[in-house]
Amino acid sequence: MKSFEAQVRDIAKMTEANLNYVMKSSISDVLVAAQTTQIGIGQGATSFEVGKIPVDTAELANSLTVDGAKGPESYVVAIAGMQIGDYKRFAWTAPHAMPVEVGTSKMAGRHYVGANAAKFSGFVAARVAEVRS
């Protein structure tokens, strides 16, 4: 049987692992949601959903950039290497990223970043519930 000290150490390790899991998973949840695609107007879409990224040529979804890496899944490796306390900036660098996000004079915004970032606390709560169960 392990000593009491060893058991406490195990709990501490497990707690740290859980914290890392919650952090990485919930940040990833935001990015996965933001990169969830919908057909763009250029592909014949007649309606849209807030919170999904529209795709005509995929230029916007492909422009996601983090730590100098660019691509629709560039966030995966970046998040995998994150530690609690790290700072990361995820950027969509296509020229039309901002107009599509916030809207223009003729078009409502798709809010693929803002709407999903606003759900972050909900994603965290869901991931916390996972590790508690």
Next chain:
Amino acid sequence: MNDADIENAIKARFAGGALVWPIAWPNQNAPGTVPFIALDIVPTGRTDDTLDGSVPIAEGFVMARAVIGEGTSTSEANRKAHEITTLFPRGLRIAVAGGGEIRVIRHPEPLQGFNADRKWIKPVRITFTVS
């Protein structure tokens, strides 16, 4: 507390705000001439930390856009964006007709302006909760 009541309360705040410029409400056509203000009201979810589900909290944000013609000074749009931020100060509470109140939980955030549709657009994000 439903999305219609929340939207109406926010629209009433804009309409009564002496912003002067015409306002393009969500899903309603923008005026043909600049300047004007365009609005999106974006619900982002509902939470409830109580076991019996008795205190739902709706979350969302308003994306307001001050729209001016291309080739004119951006200061006009910046000033209008500032007026919008002062209309929705952090901590503001707005009663919702169906019950509850909207609370502005962050200082409104003027975002980077940009060109689109041969216009200059200055966005302002207003983040709120409703309970």
